[in-house]
Amino acid sequence: MPVSSLNSQKQKTSLVTLVGPPNSGKSTLYNLLSGSKAKTVNYPGSTIEYSISRFLKHFDVQAALVDSPGIVSLMPDSPEEKLSIDYLFSHPKYGSPDLIVITADASQLSRHLFLVQQVIDTNAKVIVALTMIDLLNKKGYDISVNRLNQLLKCDVIPVNGRNGKGLDNLIDSIKKNLKKKKSKVIYNYKNDYGTKLVDIYKTTEFIENEVLYPIGEGAKQKTADNDLLYDELKIKSDIIKIKPDERTLKLDRLFLNKYWGILIFLLIMASVFTSIFWLAAPLMDIVDLLFTTLSNNVTTLFGETWFSNLLSDGIITGVGSVLIFIPQIMILFLLLGFLEDTGYLARGAMLVDRPLSKIGLNGKSFVPMLSGFACAIPAIMATRTIKNKKERFLTIFIIPLMSCSARLPVYALLLAFLLHGSPFLSGITLALIYLFSITSSLIIAGIINKYQSKIIKVKDSSSFILELPTYRLPNIKNVIRNTITNANHYVKRAGPIIIIFSLVIWFLTYFPNSNPVITNSGDLSKKEVLELKSSERLTNSYASMIGNFIEPVMKPLGMDWRIGVSIITTFAAREVFVSSMAMIFKVTDTEGDLRTSIVDAMKNAKIKDTNKKLFTTSTVIGLIVFFVFALQCISTIAVSKKETGGWRLPILQLVIFTTMAYVLTFITVNGLKLFGVE
Amino acid sequence: MTAADLEFGQKATIRNIDLTHPSSQRILEFGFTPGQEIELLNKTLFNDPISISVRGSLIALRKDDAESIQI
Known part of the structure; x- marks a missing residue:
């Protein structure tokens, strides 16, 4: 049975969709109305997200509530936006909404009524939730909700997202409207949009002029929708000209x-x-x-x-x-x-x-x-x-090129080897590494931008048009809720992939020699035996086989399979490099400082069958260069896949950055050797 | 003249929007329609992007985008 028919069968519950331009208080309203079981889902085949939940229990509204992505108009500007607008009216899973609640900022009414008017024109059942009336009052105006209601021919409910005032009225209106028959939505893109757009704005300007009335700058007027006051003050006023918030202008200066x-x-x-x-x-x-x-x-x-x-x-x-x-x-x-x-x-x-x-x-x-x-x-x-x-x-x-904090322990280890633990020199060198990573990432961004038609494969004309919202005190509850939602996303989305890859890496490093025999001549403690065991296990593991296999690749860098294995294990997390090095170079003395012990082990490590040192100044600098560029982090790959909606970009990142790391390390190591730095 | 030529604090009335400009639709949707009064409020370090007030709101936009607003 196709999914759609399955859903239409069980679709006894109504659907209420929240719509609104950015900064109209839509998300705040969603947070106030939605229950705890809010889910964030992607539209099929895209990275556009919407949230869906039930209404909070005590509102007693038998309907699902969808929070749609913020839009400025119903005319799509990009394929992604077309999708979110199409799904607004015919959701692939939930069908068309029974009721649309549109948030509109009263302090920029003619702009925000623009979307309201477009949605009303589709013949959808609409409630307007009027927000930020306090800001409008601050600008010296008040609004006649009754008059707006008459002009728009739909319920208009003033709501204060900060203290929840007006919420009960909104709920009543939602309940009342849900009882009415569902209307048939007519919605299509028009070719003459440019001129149509100007007409819509003429209408919203007219409405704005009709419903707003001056109450004097900075006056504290209660919005009791006082019709008498409206009649009295409206006559005196001519054309309404709302100005930007004074305090905002000052702060912007x-x-x-x-x-x-x-x-x-x-x-x-x-x-x-x-x-x-x-x-x-x-x-x-x-x-x-x-x-x-x-x-x-x-x-x-x-x-x-x-x-x-x-x-x-x-x-x-x-x-x-x-x-x-x-x-x-x-x-x-x-x-x-x-x-x-x-x-x-x-x-x-x-x-x-x-x-x-x-x-x-x-x-x-x-x-x-x-x-x-x-x-x-x-x-x-x-x-x-x-x-x-x-x-x-x-x-x-280019984000993976930013030197993330997981690289710090690696740099710390390598710098300890290079600079013999001088904190001053290490600090300066670390700063230089960061500077190096910033510069190179910007250069790479420029290069990739040049070839972006081949790499990114997305066409989108670049523009920057952004509303600068009025400065306000942050709504702490909202911020915390969004933070939790984001953390939740991450765990649900990236979590499974990270765990699966971790298991793969565990398997590669544990098998086939899962239980190596350690001959204990008596002078080893139990702990040391265990450490030797895991070291033996890793030395004979699949990971080390891969390491041996890639040794020909590591050799030109002056490195061997042991470093190769350590690098393979870093795909779980970069900082694992340190513990892998400890395992592979059989560092058992963990009594003292682990880093010092590894550095000592590194100093004594020799290239197989020779007396030449494995870790030299040039190879260690090479390793640092490698870590600056290489994308060796499965979590990043997982999140990049989720956020770009496909494997194309993460795989390109992996291939390009790792190849680049290899080539640049090769150049560094051999270039340094050429200049006599071993 | 276009909105991109405005000086700091200068006011103007929108004469027309260049519909051949790729950003024209967005510009119109943000409320820059003919007849509206605009004012240039801020220029950032490289004189670009700029911020313009329209209909009581502040909009930041690149000069490239502002060129579609004829004044």
Whole structure:
């Protein structure tokens, strides 16, 4: 039985769809109305998302509630937008909505009624939820809801998303409208849209002029819909000319100032960046500790069997590697949510749009790119704010080049080898590595942009038109809710793929020599025997076979299969490099500092059958270069696949960045040798 | 003249929207229709993008996009 008929059979519940332009308070309203079981789903075959849930129980509305993506008009501008508009009226799973609730910002009425008018023209059953009346009052006007109701010929309900005022009236109206017969929606794109558009605006201007009346600047008028007051004040007023919010204009003079604006922007971004880095670190340590303890306990409980190892090193570590990113994701989205809710984020995007547009990016690419320095996973998720598909994909494409925090332990180890632990030199070199990774990623973005028709394969004419919302205090509840939703997404979407890949890597590193024999001459402790065992196991594992297989590839880099295996294991997570090195070079002395022990082991490692040192200055610098470019992180690949809706982009990223890493490492190592640096 | 030529704080009335411009539809949808009064409120570091007020709202747009707004 086709899915559609299945659904139409059980479709006894009604469907209420929320529609509204960006910044109209639509999501806030959705959060106020929807129950806890909200789901976020993709439209089939696309990356466009919508949320669906039941109404909160105490509202007693027997209907499903859909939150559609924010749109400016019903005329699509891109294939993605066409899809969201088509599905608005005929959802592939839920059919056409019984009722559409449109949010409209009363403080920019003629602009927001534009969409309202378009939806009403489709003959759909409509309720208008009028938001931000407090802002309108601040601008010196009030609105006659009755008059608007008459003119639009549909229910108009003032709602305050901050304190929930008016919500009960909205619910009553929803219930009442759901009882009425469903109307037949007529909706098609018109060719004469350009002129039609101007006509619609003429209508909304007329309505705005009719329903608004001046109450004096800054007056605190209660919106009791006082018709007498309306009649009295309306006569006196001529043409309504709403001005932008005064406070917003003043703040913009600072925040969008040519010089101060940039400085403030950099300061804000620097603090966001450092917070994802430093605030998340202790939380990540807790997650890490939790899963390490759990994994150790399993080993103690079940003994040293393949099953216990699967549990501890495969599943528990796999789940841990999913959850370890939660602190960064939450902190990032919490901070971005605050910045967005205040209205600042749109300004930030405006400030950096120009330089980024030079390399085919968008002002909105900045924050995701910056977040990439903490972790590519939340960063790629944050690109959803970029409407233009080409720019969004290009941003996703280069995010893995940002030096993420998982690379830090690797750099720390390699720098400890190179610089003999001098903290000063290490700090400077680390800064240089970051600078190097930023510069090269920008250059690569420019190159990829040049060939984007072949790589990204998305055509979208670049433009930057963005509403700068009125500055407001952030709605904390909303921000927290969105943060939780984002964390939830990540776990549900990327989680399974990450765990599966972790299991694959576990399998490759555990089998076939799952239980190696260690001859204990008596002077080894139980712990040392275990460490030797896992070291033996890895040395004879499938992973090391692959490592041996790729040794011819590693040789030109002056490296051997052992480094190859360590690099293969980093696909689980880059920082695993350190523990893999420890395993493979049989570092058993964990009494002291692990890093120092590995560095010592590295210093003594020799190339097979020769007396030549494996780790030299040139190979270690080469390794750093490799880590700067290579995409060796399955989580990134998984999220990139989810967010781009296909395997094309992640596979290209993997191939291009890893090839580039290889070639550049080759050039570095052999170039250094040429200049006499061993 | 187009909105891209406006100076800081300069006001103008929209004469027409260039419908051959690729961004014209978006521009119209954002409320830039003939007859509306606009004002250039901010220019960023490279004088681009700019922010313009229309219908009581602030819109940031690139100069390329603003060129479709004839004043």
